[in-house]
Amino acid sequence: MISPLTFVGDEDALIEALKARHPGAVAVFYDRHAPAVLRTLRAALGADAEVPDLLQDVFIRALDHIAELQDRERVRSWLATMAIFVARAHIRRQSRRRWLSFFSPQRTESDRREPPSSEARFALREMYAVLDEMPVNERMAFVLRFVDGLTLSDAAEACSVSLATFKRRLARAEQRFVVAASKRPALEPWLEDGTRWNLRKQG
Amino acid sequence: MESPKTGLAEVGERIRAALDENVDAAEQLQQARRQLLRRVAVDNAARVRAGWLGPAFTRGRQAWGVSLLLGGLAAVGLWRWYLEPISFQMVAGAGLGRLGDVVEASGPEPVALQFSDGSSIVMHAGGRLRVLSTEANGARVLVENGGLDVAVHHERLGRTAWSFDAGAFSVRVVGTAFHLAYNSGQRSLDLATREGLVLISGPCLTEPRAVAAGERVQLECGADGELRIATDGGPLVPRPELLPESSRPALPPEQTTPAADGVTTDTPEQAQAAVKAADPKAAAGDSAPNHRAWRDLLHTGPRSALLQAAEQAGFERVCATASLKELVQLADAARLEGRAALATAALRAVRQRFPGSSAASTAAFTLGRVAFEQRGAYAEATRWFSTYVNEEPNGPLLGDAIGRLMESRQRSGDKQAARRDAEGYLRRFPGGPYAAQAKRILAEQ
Numbered sequence: 001m002i003s004p005l006t007f008v009g010d011e012d013a014l015i016e017a018l019k020a021r022h023p024g025a026v027a028v029f030y031d032r033h034a035p036a037v038l039r040t041l042r043a044a045l046g047a048d049a050e051v052p053d054l055l056q057d058v059f060i061r062a063l064d065h066i067a068e069l070q071d072r073e074r075v076r077s078w079l080a081t082m083a084i085f086v087a088r089a090h091i092r093r094q095s096r097r098r099w100l101s102f103f104s105p106q107r108t109e110s111d112r113r114e115p116p117s118s119e120a121r122f123a124l125r126e127m128y129a130v131l132d133e134m135p136v137n138e139r140m141a142f143v144l145r146f147v148d149g150l151t152l153s154d155a156a157e158a159c160s161v162s163l164a165t166f167k168r169r170l171a172r173a174e175q176r177f178v179v180a181a182s183k184r185p186a187l188e189p190w191l192e193d194g195t196r197w198n199l200r201k202q203g
Numbered sequence: 204m205e206s207p208k209t210g211l212a213e214v215g216e217r218i219r220a221a222l223d224e225n226v227d228a229a230e231q232l233q234q235a236r237r238q239l240l241r242r243v244a245v246d247n248a249a250r251v252r253a254g255w256l257g258p259a260f261t262r263g264r265q266a267w268g269v270s271l272l273l274g275g276l277a278a279v280g281l282w283r284w285y286l287e288p289i290s291f292q293m294v295a296g297a298g299l300g301r302l303g304d305v306v307e308a309s310g311p312e313p314v315a316l317q318f319s320d321g322s323s324i325v326m327h328a329g330g331r332l333r334v335l336s337t338e339a340n341g342a343r344v345l346v347e348n349g350g351l352d353v354a355v356h357h358e359r360l361g362r363t364a365w366s367f368d369a370g371a372f373s374v375r376v377v378g379t380a381f382h383l384a385y386n387s388g389q390r391s392l393d394l395a396t397r398e399g400l401v402l403i404s405g406p407c408l409t410e411p412r413a414v415a416a417g418e419r420v421q422l423e424c425g426a427d428g429e430l431r432i433a434t435d436g437g438p439l440v441p442r443p444e445l446l447p448e449s450s451r452p453a454l455p456p457e458q459t460t461p462a463a464d465g466v467t468t469d470t471p472e473q474a475q476a477a478v479k480a481a482d483p484k485a486a487a488g489d490s491a492p493n494h495r496a497w498r499d500l501l502h503t504g505p506r507s508a509l510l511q512a513a514e515q516a517g518f519e520r521v522c523a524t525a526s527l528k529e530l531v532q533l534a535d536a537a538r539l540e541g542r543a544a545l546a547t548a549a550l551r552a553v554r555q556r557f558p559g560s561s562a563a564s565t566a567a568f569t570l571g572r573v574a575f576e577q578r579g580a581y582a583e584a585t586r587w588f589s590t591y592v593n594e595e596p597n598g599p600l601l602g603d604a605i606g607r608l609m610e611s612r613q614r615s616g617d618k619q620a621a622r623r624d625a626e627g628y629l630r631r632f633p634g635g636p637y638a639a640q641a642k643r644i645l646a647e648q
Binding site for chain 1: 210211212214215217218219221222224225226228231232234235236238239240242243310311312632633634
């Protein structure tokens with residue numbers, strides 16, 4: 001008795017097999033879509049050590065809600081929505097931890113990261129420290145548009161909001177980012193290298 | 204209309220580049236994949252248990268009717284249920300499992316077995332086991348190779364009767380949850396108990412060794428009879444004082460005579476000596492060939508005795524007359540014993556006698572493994588893995604076959620073909636177990 005392993009079939013067959021939690025289908029589903037989901041999580045959260053766990057959480061959530069998938073042609077954007085949901089929850093947990101550290105620094109000692117080993121790492125950390133200061137909805141708009149590189153319409157769909165709402169959030173995010181980033185010396189080279197830097201002047 | 208590229212888009216690109224440079228995406232993908240598949244296997248095991256409890260519970264409630272007659276019948280039914288051996292099934296498989304059948308996790312995903320008493324076994328990738336027998340309060344499982352996570356559910360009154368045989372070791376379950384890994388090549392057992400207690404016994408031990416919750420022990424019964432033990436992840440050290448003083452025979456040394464083409468074979472005299480050490484009847488001088496003896500040893504083993512009995516009956520004749528299932532079992536036994544020539548003969552017989560079957564294609568894949576792993580014959584392995592890919596373009600072992608084909612071609616010097624295989628593999632299985640190797644091949648000049 002040999003277990004069924006690799007699943008082979010089209011997207012419709014794959015979705016049906018996922019509903020039955022066929023282990024081969026889960027592996028294929030993951031292999032097909034995990035790189036894109038990981039890009040979204042990394043864009044939203046940066047070099048967070050919990051990203052692999054969160055990636056797993058996205059797919060577990062997707063399996064739990066697979067029956068709700070209406071349009072099988074839009075699996076990728078559906079997963080992006082799941083990723084945003086998971087990232088948002090993680091950011092809120094991190095915010096609570098930082099708030100807690102104000103009262104009890106010892107309990108959050110483990111949250112401190114190791115000192116960055118390079119200028120690029122330091123700049124990356126500073127960049128995400130700036131994003132940490134933003135409201136989560138504006139942060140998501142910013143990272144989906146500029147770091148993950150989604151189009152306005154795809155990014156709005158991933159955030160489950162209208163295009164108009166997304167544009168408003170994005171505009172606010174851009175303003176906040178420019179003001180906050182300009183106060184961080186480590187980010188100066190990144191900001192000054194842009195040849196069409198219009199917003200900084202406006203900031 | 205999209206706005207033109209601004210400085211912020213360039214900042215975004217720099218962030219992406221910095222993330223790619225400082226965070227290993229491939230490692231993150233692999234880590235999450237392993238965790239996800241393990242979690243799905245365990246969740247699936249729990250779902251099967253819930254399904255089984257429902258109908259049984261309903262039948263039980265319905266049986267306890269108002270009349271004495273129905274009550275009596277119900278009592279008889281309940282008593283039979285209490286005494287009835289437990290059953291099991293593969294999660295996501297079809298139907299109940301069968302005693303003695305090989306259960307193998309030959310792909311990258313773990314495999315879960317769920318038992319009707321609520322116990323479960325999650326076998327890691329690369330593992331092989333057989334459920335040899337079941338009782339009302341347990342089962343006997345033969346672990347041929349690999350790692351398991353076991354959770355025993357103590358539902359019924361009385362002593363639990365769960366045991367696991369792994370090579371020369373026997374693990375009796377007194378507690379509930381443990382991890383067991385057996386390496387058939389090194390004959391070593393690695394056991395860590397999470398809850399309760401397990402007892403390990405074996406020819407290398409004077410008395411059963413208890414492993415309590417939170418403890419981990421590794422035991423190795425060497426081919427020279429030496430016992431080595433490590434505790435809690437420390438180094439393996441010889442422990443001759445724990446060896447029994449009885450006249451229990453030492454394990455036969457694995458002596459082989461290399462043939463001219465590099466294939467290792469046992470001489471008849473060496474094989475006979477090995478059988479005498481393992482089989483008391485042979486040691487007592489019962490050397491008359493028994494043409495039915497090999498069938499009796501198929502399920503009870505040991506493997507060396509099975510193969511010797513099959514050779515005594517004429518291995519070629521056995522391969523010509525055995526059923527498909529028997530042939531596959533013989534091939535498995537030969538492969539696990541490192542008897543490449545016998546394994547090859549049995550697998551070729553499968554292909555000759557049952558052409559066009561899925562078993563024949565699987566035999567091609569296994570022939571490739573034997574050629575690669577036991578003989579270092581990479582060109583031959585390439586031919587067999589190619590055969591599988593051609594015969595089973597959508598087969599369950601396809602990912603494995605393409606990955607191994609890529610590796611065989613690389614090792615046999617066909618770099619160009621290996622690169623093509625690597626590109627094909629990454630297109631279909633970007634996060635698969637051979638992805639890292641495929642990328643290395645493509646990165647080479």
